[in-house]
Amino acid sequence: MKKYIAYCGLDCETCEARLATANNDEALRREVAKKWSELNGVQITPEMINCNGCRIDGVKSPYCSSLCPIR
Ligand code: SF4
Incomplete structure (x- = not known):
């Protein structure tokens, strides 16, 4: 759905952070946190x-709410 396309063009519909939130999936939250930490060096x-x-x-997410320059 179009409303799930972020201002930057990312597809929020398939974003694992959104899926973890929508499904309240703690295991996926931990997995995404680990992966994004490694990818971004933070x-x-x-x-x-x-x-x-x-x-x-x-x-x-903190990045998308207050750090993203496009948003
Ligand atoms: S973190 Fe949120 S705003 Fe950023 S791409 Fe994922 S669903 Fe979209």
Whole structure:
């Protein structure tokens, strides 16, 4: 769905952070936090993996809510 396409063009519909949030999946939160920490060279905790999507009301990941220059 179009509303799930982020301002930057990412597909929030398939984003693992959004899926972990939608399904309240703690194991996936831990997995995504580990993967994103390694990919970005910063510490990302499972608690930070909460996002409903860039253009959807509700919670956003810290990067997408306040760091993304495009958003
Ligand atoms: S806004 Fe949220 S769902 Fe969309 S790409 Fe960023 S973290 Fe994933």
